[in-house]
Amino acid sequence: MTLDIAQFHADAVSTPSHEDVTEMRELLVDTLEDAGLESEVDDLGNVLARRGAADATGPHIVLNTHIDTVAPHVPYEREGDIVRGRGACDAKGPLAALLAAFLRIEPEAGTLTLAITTDEETLMTGAAELEETLAPAADGFIVGEPTDLDVCIAARGQCEGTITIEGESGHAAKVPADRNAVFGLSSVLEALRSYDEAAGPGADDVLGEPKLTATMLEGGDAPNRVPDAATLTFDRRSVPPETSESFRVDLEDSLEERVPDALEVSIDLIRPDTPFPKAFVTDSDDPLVRTLADESGGEVRPFGAATEAGFFATHAPTVVFGPGVLSDAEGGVAHAEREYVRLSDIETAANVLTDAIDELVS
Secondary structure: OOOOHHHHHHHHHHOOOOOOOOOHHHHHHHHHHHHOOOEEEOOOOOOOEEOOOOOOOOEEEEEEOOOOOOOOOOOOEEEEEEEOOOOOOOOOHHHHHHHHHHHHHHOOEEEEHHHHHHOOOOOOHHHHHHHOOOHHHHOOOEEEOOOOOOOOEEEEEEEEEEEEEEEEEEEEEOHHHHOOOHHHHHHHHHHHHHHHHHHHHOOEOEEOOEEEEEEEEOOOOOOEEOOOOOEEEEEEEEOOOOOOOHHHHHHHHHHHHOOOOOEEEEEEEOOOOOOOOEEEEEOOOOHHHHHHHHOOOOOOOEEEOOOOOOHHHOOOOEEEEEEOOOEEEEEEOOOOOEEEEHHHHHHHHHHHHHHHHHHHHH
C-alpha cells in the first residue's frame, strides 16, 4: 500500500485542527479506509489501526504522533520543496511520514500499531489513555515530532503551577512589612532561583540539569493598598526520576523553610486533574534506537521540547523522530507564523521509518 505523501500532507495542513480535530481525524480515518485498513476511535478520540497477525509472536511497535495544532491556523502554502502552514512540521509532517511507513509495511513476525492522539498540545489525556491501554503490550514506540531526522532518546518533563503567598490586606501606610504578601515574593523568588542547587545533584547524564522558571506575577488592585495575597506562576522542566507531584511536595517543603512565619505559602499545579509530560531517557544501545539511527544517519540526542513520549517510555523503549525542526537560525519554527517543513525531509523520514520498522517486525 502506498500513500501520496505530498497530497496527504497538503490536505492535512490545509485542515484546521487548532480548536476542533474532528475534520482532521476524519481525513486520517478516511485515508486508512481508502487503503483498505480498518481503524477505531477510542473514548478519548485517539485513532488506532493495526497491522500484523493476531497471533504474531514478534515485537509490537507503536507509531504515535498527534493531529491537534496550536492557534492560530496558518494556511497551507508550498514553494518548491518548502511547505508552510500550521502543523507543517508539528506534527502533520511526522504524521505523513509515520502513516506512509505504516501503510507500506506488512509485518511477517511482529505487530505494527498506528496510535494518533488528539490533544498533545493541550491536556495530553489521549496519551495518558494509551499508556493504560496500549503501552503495557508494546515493545517499542516511535513518536513523531520535528527532530530534523535525528533520533531523540530523551526529553525533560514539564509542569506548571502557582505559588500563593497570603498575608494581611489593608492600607499601604498600615500593613507591616512582615505581613505584606508582595514583600514575601522576594523570599519565594530567591528560593526558586536556588532550588536546584539547594536540592543537591539533580542532573541527568543525557538531559542535563532540571530547570525551574518564574513566569508570571499577580497581586493587588490599587497602588495604595496591600493585597491579601500575591501569586507567582512557574514552569518546571524535570529530569528522571522527578514527577510533577514529587516536585510539588519538595518545593512546598523548601518554601516553608524560606518564607517568613508571618506569611502563609501554598503551591497548586495548574490543571492537576490532567496529566503532565513526563521526563524519560531510553538506553542509546537499545535495538530500536540503533536500528533507527543506522537507517537515518542522524544524531542520537535529547529532544528539545515536552512530548507524549514520556507516557510510553516507562513501559517500552521509546524514541522521538521526524522531519522538520523546532527552530532554525532565524528563530522558532514549530508553533510560529513561519512554520515550515521540507517535503523531501518527510519523504526521507518515511523511507527511514519503513526500512527500520521492517527490520524490527519482519
